[in-house]
Amino acid sequence: MKSEVKRAGYPHPSLNSAVGNVRWKIILWLLIGGIINYLDRANLSIAAPEMIRELHLSQTDIGLLGTVFSWTYAIMQLPSGWLIDKFGAKRIYSIAVLWWSVATFLTGVCNKMGSLIGIRLLLGIGEAPCFPTSAKVTSQWFPKKERGLATGVWDSSSKWGPFIAPLLLAPIMAVYGWRSLFYITGLLGIVFIVFFKLFYKRPEESSSVSQEEMAYIHSDSTDSNLQRTVKWGELFKSRTVWGMILGFFCTIWIWNIFIVFLPTYLKNVFHVDLKTLGIVASIPWFGGIVGNLVGGYITKKIADRGKHPMTAKRAMVSVCALLAAVCVILVPFASGLTMSIILMTLALGFISAMTGSAWALTSDVAPSYLVASVGAIQNFGGYFGGSFSTTVAGYIADTTGSFAMAFVSGGIIAGCAAICYWFIVKKPIAE
Helix, strand or coil: CHHHHHHCCCCCCCCCCCCCCHHHHHHHHHHHHHHHHHHHHHHHHHHHHHHHHHHCCCHHHHHHHHHHHHHHHHHHHHHHHHHHHHHCHHHHHHHHHHHHHHHHHHHCCCCCHHHHHHHHHHHHHHHCCHHHHHHHHHHHHCCHHHHHHHHHHHHCHHHHHHHHHHHHHHHHHHHHCCHHHHHHHHHHHHHHHHHHHHHCCCHHHCCCCCHHHHHHHCCCCCCCCCCCCCCHHHHHHCHHHHHHHHHHHHHHHHHHHHHHHHHHHHHHHHCCCHHHHHHHHHHHHHHHHHHHHHHHHHHHHHHHCCCCHHHHHHHHHHHHHHHHHHHHHHHHHCCCHHHHHHHHHHHHHHHHHHHHHHHHHHHHHCCHHHHHHHHHHHHHHHHHHHHHHHHHHHHHHHHHCCCHHHHHHHHHHHHHHHHHHHHHCCCCCCC
8 A cells, every 4th residue: 555655656645644634525525516516406396296286287297397407417427537637627517517507597487398308308417417527426426335425415406305305495486476586495505515615625636635635645556557448349349337227227227206296295195285395395305314324333333344335335335235125115105194204214225325336336447537427327317217217207197196106116126236236247348
């Protein structure tokens, strides 16, 4: 380890040295950006009941809007990862946030299903680089043993967004109407990216990073001097990459059902009124926040005890997949609102621990110059599957009058993620 750090040109920090914490402040940028990202996609689920009433839409229509976003988001993962690795995280992220914020704002002026479909397509294109960027930045700012916890923090943004959305947006909609949700969240992203563009820097460019912290960041780097021997297209020949694609497919299938239909499910099944819906619909997402942070902390502790970080993250994903499957399958059989909320909270906690560990896994299996690409390819698999799940769930609800089969089938699919991550994802990508 010492020799690797010296080759990189940094002094090796002693175990007792205070290495600084600038890297943890950087995570705040990723956390805030991710929260805005998810506010801009979760606002549809809050606005859905009023949009259905005013624009004469069906549950299938709302599901289709979720599908259009997810399908576009999935396809655009592939060029996004390549662009981030090629041109840098800051440049691509800045363009992406501005793009998706404008698309969000324009959603508020739509009056027909056709224009809504077009805007959701643009939103999917703009939001695609967000999480591959976060994976890339984490690989640049953190040693491998800390990436699980760091990823858990920024990936919790995908739960903070849906948690905040009902609390913040439902009261606004009750007073100003559903269109105001899209205007407000769109403007929020534009303000954020101005500050990000001005203040974010890579560790080598930051004057705040001490030599000790720089050494710590690079302390377990193994590929600083490697040639770029793996090309982007060759990633699809890797068994590990295909395991991650299939595993995330299983994970995001049920995740998207929660994102799009959770408030509608509570309103239709338990007749929760609009004023109460904001509070009730936010509770399960708090479980997701806790799951992300606890999952990241546990993988760090396992790695600290000598286990390979990749093994710790594979185990976390696999165990949580099985636990999530049980909780999701039981949701439609809950005897009342309280039990339903408890099961949803547990399910989203386990699913969140899965997504955080899966994103952190990308920097363990990929050389540094392909981290964003591998993360984006994995996310492509997830949202390609998720793009169909909302339409299927909406169709089931319209034809049967219940979401029961959507949850049961989604739970079974989520459980299959354990097979993919434990039995297929076994080795790093060969250099």
